[in-house]
Amino acid sequence: EAGVAQSPRYKIIEKRQSVAFWCNPISGHATLYWYQQILGQGPKLLIQFQNNGVVDDSQLPKDRFSAERLKGVDSTLKIQPAKLEDSAVYLCASSLDPAGYANTGELFFGEGSRLTVL
Amino acid sequence: SQQGEEDPQALSIQEGENATMNCSYKTSINNLQWYRQNSGRGLVHLILIRSNEREKHSGRLRVTLDTSKKSSSLLITASRAADTASYFCATAGPYGNKLVFGAGTILRVKS
Numbered sequence: 001e002a003g004v005a006q007s008p009r010y011k012i013i014e015k016r017q018s019v020a021f022w023c024n025p026i027s028g029h030a031t032l033y034w035y036q037q038i039l040g041q042g043p044k045l046l047i048q049f050q051n052n053g054v055v056d057d058s059q060l061p062k063d064r065f066s067a068e069r070l071k072g073v074d075s076t077l078k079i080q081p082a083k084l085e086d087s088a089v090y091l092c093a094s095s096l097d098p099a100g101y102a103n104t105g106e107l108f109f110g111e112g113s114r115l116t117v118l
Numbered sequence: 119s120q121q122g123e124e125d126p127q128a129l130s131i132q133e134g135e136n137a138t139m140n141c142s143y144k145t146s147i148n149n150l151q152w153y154r155q156n157s158g159r160g161l162v163h164l165i166l167i168r169s170n171e172r173e174k175h176s177g178r179l180r181v182t183l184d185t186s187k188k189s190s191s192l193l194i195t196a197s198r199a200a201d202t203a204s205y206f207c208a209t210a211g212p213y214g215n216k217l218v219f220g221a222g223t224i225l226r227v228k229s
Contacts, residue, residue: 004160033217035219040221041221041222042206042219042220042221042222043161043206043219044219045216045217045218048216055216056216091160091161093160093161105148105149105151105166105210105217106151106163106166107151107153107161107163107217108163109153109160109161109162110160111159111160112159112160
């Protein structure tokens, strides 16, 4: 079974530039998550999709971050314009059901996209 | 916030010893999960324990949950150098659809 695919693995940009990250979840997984992990910290949820609808985006800085999940499969996360504090690893994860549902709850993570903003 | 907080922040042990990590959280939960992250990699799910469970085992892993104290512990027995990683607890709230991670414990197993 193929895992969660993310690209690019690494990206270096200047502040105020834009960047986009792509995620392809595990086939059949309805729920897709984008997490931001700053060095030395735990992952912070940015946005959660159920199929192609947004379940939670309460911690997404909407003035600069946007995300979409077309056709309930692939997803892209965009940052425009980037700030120095956006330097982090952006992790995409998917699951069969949301984290607390009865039968599952396990999230499968990709390897992440490491962003450095100079 | 329901965010878990791990303790200790860092742990260094010898190969063969047991490692215990603790997690505390603030609000009621549907389940609590533990994940491992090797340096520069994504997170890997280890074990999930539901709010009505008190203990679960998986191989060399033992997880306990005390909902009255809002705490959980992860025990890794007979540790190996390959267990060197960061370990995170994550809690799913009572309505279940959001997983919140703690700051993690860095485990180093010396051979």
